[in-house]
Amino acid sequence: MSPVSEDVRDGRLLRGLRSRRTIVRHAVDTASLEGLDGLSFGRLATDLDVGKSSIQTLFATKEKLQLAVIEAAREAFEEAVVRPALAEPRGAERLRALVERWLAYAEQPLFPGGCFWAANLPEFDSRPGPVRDMLAGQQRAWRERIAAELRHSHGAGTTAGLDADLTAFQIDAVLTAANTAMRLGDDAAAAKVRRVLDSLLAPASGGG
DSSP states (O other), rough: HHHOOOOOOOOOHHHHHHHHHHHHHHHHHHHHHHHGOOHHHHHHHHHOOOOOOHHHHHHHSSHHHHHHHHHHHHHIIIIIIIIHHHTSTTHHHHHHHHHHHHHHHTTTTSTTSSSSSHHHHHTTTTSSHHHHHHHHHHHHHHHHHHHHHHHHHHHHTTSSOHHHHHHHHHHHHHHHHHHHHHTTOOOHHHHHHHHHHHHHHHHHHHHO
């Protein structure tokens, strides 16, 4: 293959990758508002003023588009919430940082519809398949991260008596409720989350 044809091929590949990123990012925003079922090749083609066949070529099926969107949302969530919190010491400090970053992610939404997972998990929780598996896997990973920090705190003697898995479940449930409250205009939702977190960690500070 000649150098010219290689350059042409590489240029097309780069354009394809840029197009894919643009489409997926718009689809993430749309799905945060209207759910993954609201996505279609025709809808995205109209929104972005591109050919429907071009989007079909990139993703082949709606399910593959949905999976690409979930992965993009996961990466954006990791970048906005998880990675910044990793700068804090393991345990309670990192847990509080994770919660604070999550609140920022929902209060000044990374996605127009607020929490992507809260918007889409209820839509697929009774629909077995790769989309539900991927959404559920992200939720499990988030809870496991919270539980890991709680266990680390326990090992350091700061959360003695807490059931890490149960407490992680409670924290995740409170955050999901806060997302809904924020979308409905509850300006006190973040403060309520902080109070709940303080109450869950209270045995640690009162352990003497």
